[in-house]
Amino acid sequence: MSPPITILTDFGLRDGYLAQVKGVLLGIAPDSPLVDISHLIPPQDIRCAARMLRQVVSCFPPATVHLAVVDPGVGTDRRIVAVELAGQRFVLPDNGLLTYLLQDFQIDAAVVVDRRDLWRQPVSSTFHGRDIMAPVAAHWAAGSPLCDLGSALDLAAREFVILPEIPPGAMQLLPNRPADAACAQIVEIDHFGNASLAGSIGNGRGGQQLHLKIGDAVRPLQVVETYGEAQSGELVMLKGSQGCLELAIVNGSAARELSLSVGDWLEFGVSEN
The missing domain is CATH 3.40.50.10790 (S-adenosyl-l-methionine hydroxide adenosyltransferase, N-terminal)
Incomplete structure (x- = not known):
């Protein structure tokens, strides 16, 4: 064949x-x-x-x-x-x-x-x-x-066209943000509304508690290894099947519910236990 x-x-x-x-x-x-x-x-x-x-x-x-x-x-x-x-x-x-x-x-x-x-x-x-x-x-x-x-x-x-890095790259501290606020950019949104992020946030271990700031609102965020570790409707971050960190809402669409688009910058912080 x-x-x-x-x-x-x-x-x-x-x-x-x-x-x-x-x-x-x-x-x-x-x-x-x-x-x-x-x-x-x-x-x-x-x-x-x-x-x-x-x-x-x-x-x-x-x-x-x-x-x-x-x-x-x-x-x-x-x-x-x-x-x-x-x-x-x-x-x-x-x-x-x-x-x-x-x-x-x-x-x-x-x-x-x-x-x-x-x-x-x-x-x-x-x-x-x-x-x-x-x-x-x-x-x-x-x-x-x-x-x-x-x-x-x-x-x-080596004359092949290469796209430039998404400035300023992966994980970045933005001006006028708290010193412990990590920001990452959305590089892809899939059919399920999961947002793939450039870079790494926190230590990447399951169970870590983070928060996501959108405007004046703060949403709790849990780092998990599987969707089943969180309840329906909860905001989670995990390593997706394509190797990127993904922001997701269990049994929902993070893109729709949080009004996310490719290219958006998201601000994260570590929550105190």
């Missing part, structure tokens, strides 16, 4: 864009299973897509082709690349989508996707995912070697 092709986009589910991409893939690589990672990435949110790509790739078999199309620079001179990394294969715009993968892995080989004879014609200036990336990903899955997909890149030059 041909290797799977995964698809990660910000296309949403209402329009026919995703179906067009899948049609192109199946026309060239009919034996490759197509796996949807997500198509609900917020529009043009490269950082969100880069995080999700890092989270999922280790679950796929070697030689899986990952097609990632979150491409706010479509039609410009930004490059499209095909990359071998950690036993996996990626076709995507070079716009930061590899950021979190490159924190953990080195690229083994890469090409600029410039073989126009492999592309779907005519090429739309606003839909390179369908007309350039999908055909190249499909040819790769169908057996074409990487060297046939484009011009080789000099890996020693």
Whole structure:
């Protein structure tokens, strides 16, 4: 069987864009299973897509082709690349989508996707995912070697686009806050309303009592290892399945109940027992 092709986009589910991409893939690589990672990435949110790509790739078999199309620079001179990394294969715009993968892995080989004879014609200036990336990903899955997909890149030059750190990084003391007030930024909110945080708060041990300050309100917060350690409706912090600390409300949505958004800074303090 041909290797799977995964698809990660910000296309949403209402329009026919995703179906067009899948049609192109199946026309060239009919034996490759197509796996949807997500198509609900917020529009043009490269950082969100880069995080999700890092989270999922280790679950796929070697030689899986990952097609990632979150491409706010479509039609410009930004490059499209095909990359071998950690036993996996990626076709995507070079716009930061590899950021979190490159924190953990080195690229083994890469090409600029410039073989126009492999592309779907005519090429739309606003839909390179369908007309350039999908055909190249499909040819790769169908057996074409990487060297046939484009011009080789000099890996020693380290020229891939990397997203900047979320300033000021992970755990941070903000101005005009108490000296013991730790602040962390929300980097992701999942379907359940759990908020993933950049950094670490407290000592990370289960049972630790913290509090979260939102405006003038203070909410008690317990560090747990499982949701079952707290009562329904209680605010908790725990290490989530993706390796980040998560702020959650047991059997509820922290994002909805606390009006949280990606990018928000949260202020925490250690509660006295």
